[in-house]
Amino acid sequence: MQSPVEIVQHSGGVIGVSWLMIALPLLGAAILLLGGRRTDRWGHFLGVAMSLAAFVVAVVSFVEILGLPESERRRGIELYQFIPGIADMGLLIDPLSISFALLITGVGSLIHIYSVGYMSHDPDRRRFFAYLNLFVAAMLLLVLADNYVALFVGWEGVGLASYLLIGFWQFKPTAAAAAKKAFIVNRVGDFGLLIAIFTVWTTFGSVAFGDLSGATVSEAIGSGGASQGTITAIGLLLLLGACGKSAQLPLQSWLLDAMEGPTPVSALIHAATMVTAGVYLVVRSGAFFEAAPTAQLVVTIVGVATLLAGAIIGCAKDDIKKGLAGSTMSQIGYMMLGAGLGPVGYAFAIAHLITHGFFKANMFLGAGSVMHAMNDEVDMRRYGGLFSVMKVTAVTFIIGYLAIIGFPLLSGYFTKDGIIETAMEHNQILGWLAVVGAGITGFYMSRMIFMTFFGKKRWADDAHPHESPSVMTVPLVILSIGSIFLGAFLILDNRFMKFLAPAVGAPEELPAFHFVSTAGLATLALVAVGAAFAWFRYGAAEVPRVAPRGSFLTTFARRDLYGDALNETLFMRPGQWLARIAVFVDNRGIDGLVNGLAATIGGTSGRLRRVQTGYVRSYALSILFGAAVVVGALLYVGNM
Amino acid sequence: MPWLSILMAVPVLGAVGVSLTKSDKLAKQLALAVSLVVLALTGVMAAQFNPSSATRFQFAEVYDWIPRFGVHYGVGVDGIALVLIALSAVLVPIVILASWHDADGTGAAAPPKRSVKTYFALLLVLEAMMIGVFAATDVFLFYVFFEAMLIPMYFMIGSYGGAQRSYAAVKFLLYSLFGGLLMLVAVIALYVIADKGTFMFPELVGVIQDPNTQKWLFLGFFIAFAVKAPLWPFHTWLPDAAAQAPAGAAVLLVGVLDKVGTYGMLRFCLELFPDAAKFFTPLVIVLSVVGIVYGAIVAIGQTDIKRLIAYTSISHFGFIALGVFAMTAHGGAGATLYMVNHGFSTGALFLIAGFLIYRRGSSQIADYGGVQKVAPLLAGTFLIAGLSGLSLPGLSSFVSEFMVLLGTYERYAVPAIIATSGVILAAIYILWMYQRTMTGPTAESVKGFTDLNIRERWVVAPLIAVIIALGFFPKPVLDVINPAVDQTLSNVHVDQFTPAVADKKGAGQ
Amino acid sequence: MNGTIQAPTIEYALLSPMLIVFGAAIIGVLVEAFAPRYLRKSIHVPLTLLALVGAFITTILTALNGLPDKAAAMGAVAVDGPSLFIWGIILVLAFISVLLINDDEQFVAQASAVPGSTDEEEAVRSGFAQTEVYPLALFAVGGMLLFPASNDLLVMFVALEVMSLPLYLLCGLARRRRLLSQEASVKYFLLGAFSSAFFLYGMALVYGYAGSIELKAIADSLSTVTGQDTLLYIGTAMLGVGLLFKIGAAPFQAWKPDVYQGAPTAITALMASTVLVAAFGALLRVFWVALGGLEWNWQPVMWGVAILTMIVGAVLAITQTDIKRMLAYSSVAHGGFLLTGVIAIGTFAQNTQALSAILFYLAAYGFTTVGAFAVVTMVRDAGGEAGHLSRWAGLGKRSPVLAAIFAFFLLAFAGIPLTSGFFGKYAVFAAAVSGGALPLVIVGVVSSAIAAFFYVRVIVLMFFSEPAADGPTIATPTLGTSAVVALAAAATVVLGIFPQPVLDLADQAASALFIR
């Protein structure tokens, strides 16, 4: 077992100014937001430029990291004291974070470029780029932060960006509602993350990753400073946070609604980067999970459950973006499964995360291109036969499709199989379920391809599909190239595992990649069955323009496995009632009590003043009475 | 230089000047100028403050005021008081600028025209009293300001507020007076029992030893502060007062005046009666936590923008009280910082809501919709202020809320966890309000809205700037607060927090 | 006793304030008898004011000469620190009130004329007012000076009557709303006479117990006489009833609202401020000097009375609709607050503290009260003063300065800091707390909170309500009235911000307590 290496304080070089990665997009966002309409004309170029600049910094930093000996590849950069005594604002540039940085800035830049075209008709394009830049900055802070508090700042920052971008078309009530939902559901996860941070702090007195190595954790358990239960609790709370951000069960419901955002947003945030932050968190917190097998087990269970749930949802969606969203959920489930499997799993999980970033962004952007061509129609039942009119989009999309279903030698084949095999070694049940998931993936992705690009044209009357401009297709091409080769590059020779080892540790014995294995073959077989079934249902057969009623299972899947219904009955309705009751209690109860008291005093006053009858004789009586009482009282006291 | 006296004298003189001016316009300009002078003076004073100094109260001035009662004109600031004075000094010019037309009788609701000079004179008088109440180092002087500052606020609500203004003003005054009078009993008893012949705070610290006496006196002070802050269940005056007050007055009410309650808890309840404070801690923590959750839930159910904001504040005051009574360094510092941050973020929310209401003449959420489309700047700044209200990291409230929760968790894990659920509820009430007012199709009545004008931008810009700056770089403020909080806690005699791991190591050695 | 009768010694210098006042009153009567009608007023006003000023100056001189160590006039009048302080207050307040009385609109042209008769019309046309007001007021003031200074019960009884009788008459002299005024007069008279009968009977019983009516002798007898306790208790109770009636303590407060409302406002101002002062002086003298040794017996009863008074005053004021009635109940409540100081008897230091607190409170309250009633005289409509509260709506818009001053007085009544009322209340409550009467103080603050409601309600009306279309006009105040308002406001401010000089004075006055 190889442990992560110590963090070395860094100065000089590009790594020394790696904060520019965050600062530049942030600056871009600030300029675009504050500049207002004045920046409308060139705003999108600035956005792209800032993103590209960050990418350049990331690449150079990556090269610098590669130039360092393995034991010094974790570089800490102090920026300033954030909350004195608790957390500093500092960056940690290590193989894990730089991988993310490359993905974020790389894929991010491509999506920026794509958006120049995609959003060209939107009057608020400038604002869109501002938000995108803001997102890039926040996401980079999330992955580059060297402690949990700074991470949390980025964590919420991406939540904000996601909120703003999902609700970008605010005038659509559905978009505004979806944005709010995403934020609130994420907050449930954040709740867990916050408490995890508190527990880490009260247990270890630090929130910096550097102070929380596996050795520290096991030592703490050994000395009794932290109980096993505490560590497990930390792990589960971190997982709750991760579930929120990564749309894992039970906090998955927001992701499908999030597709209300413009498609580049779905590609960047809700496919390639932000939603994978949960996986990052679990991997980054490996020290706790490795010391808490229960928590690890829960991670894998959540992963498997989500990968199946996402896949099932994906099968029933006619909305191309929602289909892809279900697929995203499912794929992140794979990553989560990997992340729950220790150092071997980490490497596969992150590798899958990166390749997924490419092929899923590729497909989302492809979907965007299709929508662009089809007057923003998202219903796949209104597509069909598009292959012939938009070849670049179709080909790149199909490459992404092949990658995701794990077509041999493409990216997904290597990374997903890695996870499945590791899972299989770890726990047969989980492994087989993951295989089943892969099979379903084969089905629903093929369904999507057939419904969109092949078969009969079921277009709306006014649809005149055309290929998108090159500013949109070039990113597609680049992404599809990544979708083809990246997996092989990362997995073969355990290249990525070795690279990551200084950051997350690695097993003593590195696994060899088997091109032929039981799990692999079974996966392929099931995928093939799935694809064939899809062909049978949606390729060969007529696709009705209106969705048929479908079986119970179909409805179940269409309704997102009743996740929303569950939320509604369990939380929303009772919550609304609770709020109403609370308002009532506040007005009538607490306020009423005080007002009632006041009214009582007033009433007493009103009644008492009637005693003042105006008759002098009754006043005399009151005097006499008073005198009698006073005399009596004095006599009583005196004779006591 | 008698800095603090000057800080109080300038606005008072300014108020006199304002009430003597000939034209309304001149009155406004003069008021603004005076408040800016106060701000500048505060800035100069703050620059000379030395957080690490051994003297606790700096810029101290002590003169006999009423020797017969042992009352002094005693002022001085430590870090806690300084930041709160700075908060007041920053907010007042902003509020003046924001309230430019509040008394003019313009605005969509067509309120009657009222005396402009009086309004701005009251504002300045209030500023002097706000500075005084935080600067007072004499318990009696504190009490005097504590009660006297009700009066200008009472008139600001009652004369310049909304339709229900007199009900709200009377409710505000009576609640506060009731609390204040209970405190008066405790103040008297403190003097009599301490038998020191003085009301100077430093000389009264640690004097009351008898636990039972402490408990009663503590309650006297605490109830007054709990009404003021307001803590659940003493809060029902706030929604009425804040909803009826003109936006500017609401800002000062919720942003500064109410802080006197939490400030009082930190300074007086804890230090004068440490044992009682510890005894009552479970009670206060329960009240705070209930307040956090309850305030948030009731806020979710509101249909009036200003009432909603007021209820969010009740929730936030729960956080502050929680931090104070956690009695940890982080909790205390977080609570103090929260007082400052809450002033800015809720201030911004109220002011922007005020701009909104000025345009439409209604504070009902249902009367809005799709404002973002016609007034994006207004909507955007409202969102930022709201996000600060829900403690989004990177905006100022987060740091303080985080510190409060962390500080509480160090000692009381379960209450801290329940309180943390407030972050979810906060997201619901803020974003739902934003959704209902700013997004969706633009409502007919909103179509004619103009975006923020230059004056309004000058109101909002500094607030947003401060919110973001303190969100990323709270250190300057925390550096001032931390020593003062440590000093306070050392007078309370609580053990410093040590992490479980270090604790074990310490025990092992 | 060997045949020679010692001529009684009279310390004229010490008694000079009273002598001046009474002398001027007698001259006033002569003026009424001999001076032509058109001249009377121009003689009375300077005479009355000069007499009050003169009395005040001699009071000051007496105080500066050092306090005597025994009672004057053969032990009948105790000119000691508290007396001198009370005299000072009464004289100043009376002076201010006379300025207010100096407003013809207040008083009936001819009291004997039946309202609505031709007699009255004629009297009104002649443009004169009943000028007996001035000597009557002087007699009342003289009685007030003697009342708290009397060192035996007989003098106190006589002083009580000298004080009260002119006031009964004065109450009936209002120019407008004659019926109300006369009713007030007759009620005040009958009840006052009734209560003084109680006082007198109490006096008789105490005399029966102690064999003397000198306060000192009564105090001494407490430890020597045995077996007559019942006499003493009943006597104490009945003396108390007589005095508490004058203070307006519950349950003897019934006359106060009616009389305050019916009487001409200037007279109400005089009564509300000075009678309370004088009566508290007398109450303290009887209960502290003569019956101090009996404190364990009367304290519990006084507790009950104080609590009842505070609550009745505060609660009943809430629903009042007439400003003067409301102020009357407020005065009842303030009497209750003051009683908490009377109860706070204990060690010597404790007593001086309590006494000084009461003295300060009386001074502070007196000024504010005169000021408040002075404002009431200025708010008029067709039928005279606009007493009904609804007529006060929107006054803040019609007459912002006047309304602001009145609001300030109300805040002083409510005891808001930076007004004189606050320090008064503080001082009394502080004395009560250190005297061990904490529960009483808690009742006190609770009723203060209730009381605050109706003070605030008036402010709400004045400032936050729209003015009525046919609202009252604000009379252009006479010089005298404006001076009164200004003086009272100034006193309320000064005592609220720099109370120390007056507190010192009160301390000095109280330093040796009452002489015996």
Add this chain to the structure above:
Amino acid sequence: MTTHYLVLSALLFAIGGAGVLVRRNAIVVFMCVELMLNACNLAFVTFARQHGNLDGQLIAFFVMVVAAAEVVIGLAIIVMIFRTRRSASVDDANLLKY
């Protein structure tokens, strides 16, 4: 025995007090008050006799004078109100109330 005189005095006082409460005519009410004062006088004289000093008797004279003065004032007021209202009933004078 002086007790009898005291009892008589108490009775007189009580009769006077009761009279104030039950009689309507202002003059009669007032006379009842006078009766109470005279009851006091009787008590004073009795106690003077008991104690063997003259103070009580002296006081009785004072009280008489005071009572006389009171009569003057009282009658003036009562006549005034009688002229206005044509009634001397105290129950008619109840405009001031509540």
